[in-house]
Amino acid sequence: MFTGLVREVGRVEAVERSGEGAEIVVAAELARELGPGDSIAVDGVCLTAVDTAPSRFRAQAMAETLRRSTLGELAAGARVNLEPALAVGDRLGGHIVQGHVDGVAEVVGLAAEGFARRVEVRPPARLLRYIVEKGSVALAGVSLTVAAVAESTFSVALIPETQERTTLGELAAGSRVNIEVDVLAKHVERLVREYVHNLPAAGAGEAGR
Known part of the structure; x- marks a missing residue:
């Protein structure tokens, strides 16, 4: 982990x-x-x-x-x-990242935002539902906070420290980056889906009352 x-x-x-x-x-x-x-x-x-x-x-x-x-x-x-890999007792300063990449996303826009750099990313369509504003996402192995979510893209903001200490400072329009969405979101979706599928149909059990 x-x-x-x-x-x-x-x-x-x-x-x-x-x-x-x-x-x-x-x-x-x-x-x-x-x-x-x-x-x-x-x-x-x-x-x-x-x-x-x-x-x-x-x-x-x-x-x-x-x-x-x-x-x-x-x-x-x-x-x-x-x-x-994280060792027992280490600080969990980012979020839980498994290193199990979900796919490759594309950078579609960049803009200065104060001392930060805002990056707009288009992930594979199947992954967008796991991305929420102020949630966590990993791009190229870097833990980031989602700043905004649009119809087919989302944005993150890179502070100078992140730009200097990682390869994200080298991003340009068209760059491709590994993306791993929050594993907790995927597990919750699976559990909820199983629960919903197992609910009795409307009116079930009413006969004979």
Whole structure:
């Protein structure tokens, strides 16, 4: 589990693709904290470190992960947001992020807003129902607060700290970013749907009274 608070921006050193997936080598200082088998979020995608060194780690991404996220577009030199898995006792400063990306969203607009930068994002249509004003969403692994929701888009505001410490400061119109919606919203929807489906039909049980 993660919180969406990026610890470091790493740099992709190599991507080796095959029909089964890809192996990704990332240079990062926090690699010294990792061991084989540890989880790390790369641009919001939970991956397992399979090999580590003091200044880099190697992780594997299966074909499904490459299809559902921007990791399939990575190339050597790309900058990626990194967050190690949450440890017991760590501060939960963002929100509950699983690293299970729901899809890829597109940036459709940017505008200055005081010292912040407002970013308008179009998510896959099936995800918009999980996004609510002042709720939480993770973009490229960064925990953000939803500023506004429109018919097919939503907006977030990036403070200077977020722009400087993550790759979100590099966003432009047309940029594609991994999106993970609030897992609590998905669970609530599933529970409510099951409850509604199991309700007796109107008038059921009335006969014979």
